[in-house]
Amino acid sequence: MTAALQQPGYEEERLRRAAEQLACREPQAAMLLALMGEPHHYSFPSIFIYGHQASGKSHVMQVLLKELELPHATVSCVECLYAALLFEQVLLSFFGCDAASLLPRSPSLSDFVRVYRQQRFQSPARQTRYIVMEKAEHLRDADANVLPAFLRLQELVEDNVTVVLLSAIVWDKFRPNTGCFEPLLLHFPDYSKGELHQILSRDKHPSYSAELYSSYITILLGVFYSVCRDLRELRHLAALNFSKFCEPLLEGRAKETDAHKLWRNIEPHLKKAMRTVYLREVSSLQWEQMQQMEETECKAVRGLSAHTHVELPYYSKFLLIAAYLASYNPARTDKRFFLKHHGRIKKTNFSKKNEKTSNHLLGPKPFPLDRLLAIFYSVVDSRVAPSASVFSQISSLVTLQLLTKVSHDDQLDAPKYKCSVSMDFICAVSRTVNFDIIKYLYDFL
Amino acid sequence: PRQANPSIPSRSLPARQPANVLEEARTRLHVSSVPESLPCREQEFQDIYSFVESKITDGTGGCMYISGVPGTGKTATVHEVIRCLQHAADADQIPPFTFVEINGMKMTEPHQAYVQVLQKLTGQKATADHAAALLERRFSKPAPRKETTVLLVDELDLLWTRKQNVMYNLFDWPTRRHARLVVLTIANTMDLPERIMINRVASRLGLTRMSFQPYTFKQLQQILTSRLNKLKAFEEDALQLVSRKVAALSGDARRCLDICRRATEICELVGMGHVMEALNEMFSSAYVAAIRSASLQEQLFLRAVIAEFRRLGLEEATFQQVLLQHQALCRVEGLPPVGVSEGLAACLRLGACRLLLLDSSRLGLLMRVRLNASQDDVLFALKAD
Numbered sequence: 001m002t003a004a005l006q007q008p009g010y011e012e013e014r015l016r017r018a019a020e021q022l023a024c025r026e027p028q029a030a031m032l033l034a035l036m037g038e039p040h041h042y043s044f045p046s047i048f049i050y051g052h053q054a055s056g057k058s059h060v061m062q063v064l065l066k067e068l069e070l071p072h073a074t075v076s077c078v079e080c081l082y083a084a085l086l087f088e089q090v091l092l093s094f095f096g097c098d099a100a101s102l103l104p105r106s107p108s109l110s111d112f113v114r115v116y117r118q119q120r121f122q123s124p125a126r127q128t129r130y131i132v133m134e135k136a137e138h139l140r141d142a143d144a145n146v147l148p149a150f151l152r153l154q155e156l157v158e159d160n161v162t163v164v165l166l167s168a169i170v171w172d173k174f175r176p177n178t179g180c181f182e183p184l185l186l187h188f189p190d191y192s193k194g195e196l197h198q199i200l201s202r203d204k205h206p207s208y209s210a211e212l213y214s215s216y217i218t219i220l221l222g223v224f225y226s227v228c229r230d231l232r233e234l235r236h237l238a239a240l241n242f243s244k245f246c247e248p249l250l251e252g253r254a255k256e257t258d259a260h261k262l263w264r265n266i267e268p269h270l271k272k273a274m275r276t277v278y279l280r281e282v283s284s285l286q287w288e289q290m291q292q293m294e295e296t297e298c299k300a301v302r303g304l305s306a307h308t309h310v311e312l313p314y315y316s317k318f319l320l321i322a323a324y325l326a327s328y329n330p331a332r333t334d335k336r337f338f339l340k341h342h343g344r345i346k347k348t349n350f351s352k353k354n355e356k357t358s359n360h361l362l363g364p365k366p367f368p369l370d371r372l373l374a375i376f377y378s379v380v381d382s383r384v385a386p387s388a389s390v391f392s393q394i395s396s397l398v399t400l401q402l403l404t405k406v407s408h409d410d411q412l413d414a415p416k417y418k419c420s421v422s423m424d425f426i427c428a429v430s431r432t433v434n435f436d437i438i439k440y441l442y443d444f445l
Numbered sequence: 446p447r448q449a450n451p452s453i454p455s456r457s458l459p460a461r462q463p464a465n466v467l468e469e470a471r472t473r474l475h476v477s478s479v480p481e482s483l484p485c486r487e488q489e490f491q492d493i494y495s496f497v498e499s500k501i502t503d504g505t506g507g508c509m510y511i512s513g514v515p516g517t518g519k520t521a522t523v524h525e526v527i528r529c530l531q532h533a534a535d536a537d538q539i540p541p542f543t544f545v546e547i548n549g550m551k552m553t554e555p556h557q558a559y560v561q562v563l564q565k566l567t568g569q570k571a572t573a574d575h576a577a578a579l580l581e582r583r584f585s586k587p588a589p590r591k592e593t594t595v596l597l598v599d600e601l602d603l604l605w606t607r608k609q610n611v612m613y614n615l616f617d618w619p620t621r622r623h624a625r626l627v628v629l630t631i632a633n634t635m636d637l638p639e640r641i642m643i644n645r646v647a648s649r650l651g652l653t654r655m656s657f658q659p660y661t662f663k664q665l666q667q668i669l670t671s672r673l674n675k676l677k678a679f680e681e682d683a684l685q686l687v688s689r690k691v692a693a694l695s696g697d698a699r700r701c702l703d704i705c706r707r708a709t710e711i712c713e714l715v716g717m718g719h720v721m722e723a724l725n726e727m728f729s730s731a732y733v734a735a736i737r738s739a740s741l742q743e744q745l746f747l748r749a750v751i752a753e754f755r756r757l758g759l760e761e762a763t764f765q766q767v768l769l770q771h772q773a774l775c776r777v778e779g780l781p782p783v784g785v786s787e788g789l790a791a792c793l794r795l796g797a798c799r800l801l802l803l804d805s806s807r808l809g810l811l812m813r814v815r816l817n818a819s820q821d822d823v824l825f826a827l828k829a830d
Contacts, residue, residue: 172789172809175789175790176806177803177805177806178797179796
């Protein structure tokens, strides 16, 4: 099934072993290999590989470099917060600890180049050295000179070195404004449904036949392919649900050939999985436990997002309600809602005809502290002194991220806030204090 | 402490003597070969000379502010004044004095001025704070047999700090009774004291000001002929052309000398044509040349930018808007339409050579595009072919 990779200069055996591990990525691997050339050849100074998540970018690079035993340094740009760590890792994997310790305390790019050149002089490259940078989009946030320098590292250090950048973002968004050496662009396309099927079918269960696993994958892809094409996610789901799929076989209710029976058994289960495990409402461990406890319905366990209930003090609840009302009601309607003797209101003033969208669609609006307190005193029936505890409750609501402060931190007079809780949450809170919030919301009038 | 004098390695062969007339002219026209006497600056020389001389003979102190656009001979004139005064002092016509020069551009930090002044006065090394204290004591305490110090501060505007204490001290020391300090300051702008100095600093600088006017073409011509000194390397008309061109633009003598040197590199006996060539090299706009040699898609992109500016009536557009124009232009020209990446690449290449001013490329389609050259220049460059 795998057309063997071909490139003079490498052992046949190694190439064959590499090709075995690279299912459905033969054209890309062959292209990369052709770019690399023979081990001692100079390759392109920098290669930029892009493609979606889990399209095999790192895998192909790693397999090629490992199987062909080429000197390489793999660096994850997420881990390298500072360029200094990056320099250290590169030197470490090319020349060993001694070289890395030659770097000064906070090395600049020129220090790195100097140490590299010095080391290269001592141990010249007999094969092309490869620097593989994963998640290269983080390089853009490093110092402005790091990305351009790595793109032409071959020229800077005068060594046979190639930098491979891996990213899910296109090159257009990388280009620095001052221009740079253009790398060679290489695209890894998404896996098609057939390819996903082929790759997923490779890790079959030892105690069942390959056909059975393959038909299981077909059912899985039938359910999940429309929402998820991420190989990693699909593989995880396949591993998680396979035991449920095999249940009828173990119990003897069906044979391996009863495809329809198996499908009838697993399909509702997979649909439930999409609502729960796929969104991480229920963790994988909980899911496995649930599968073992036959009888319990999957729904019995409440997911993460169902835990919206928070215990709050009495006045905090009212403060939150007041904040919600202030955020989602226009200020001109306050008089009508919260004043006892507001006089006659003209109907025209209140018609919502000319307002196109509801405030709930536009999101919360900021409001000043005065308005919050005014609404608070209006909705709380008893007399509340504006004591320090009320104000500290407001600030603790901010720290709990139930309110958001939108004005500057140093502004002590007239700070502005936004309410950042959902409708369901506020309804639950108002129910606990016997307050009918719907009656006071302009959108639901 | 070890006393070591820094030196550079000396060359193994002596420098070549100029072999022919042109090489001779080239060495004489070099900016660094300052002549013995500066032509066309006699009045300024006289003013500065009399100011410093009177302070030295009276044993008092004072400040002077000298301004003028670059290349008008400010530093050279002051140096010549000091040289003449030193001759006079050697001949016992005036009391002896010490001369110290600092340059704001040669310092990493304004407070380094104290360190350099102290080192040049006494050879002592100290931190900035300590040096300031030592200098303060030196200038405020009476001492018998104290010489007058002449301090030249070049590039004064770089000594600006938020509290302006460096400037304040430099101008305050001469006012002390026993200081005997003359401070000559040089900067480019005439209204520097009014613009950046706070009142107490500006008032101490005083009103002794001098401004060097840019050279007129006659003065430039005189400078060139005095430099060449009857050397037959230039045609008379050629010299006149250079001086007229430079005088019309800036009146910078250095520029003038550079152009003449470039002209001697082009040919034997420098005529009008060669000078024209050198002038074109140094004055012509690089933008036009860059646009003319840009690729077809880049030129189309520039045309799209201008078309979009016309449509919007603004000098700014997003990349998305320009790209639509670019694609329309491609259609008109009968070229295959450009994709987003291709258009973006052309745009960023133009941005990298500063024909366009761009936001960060991360914004993609929402990146704002502005022209760095004038629209007329761009149209002229695009139309010429």
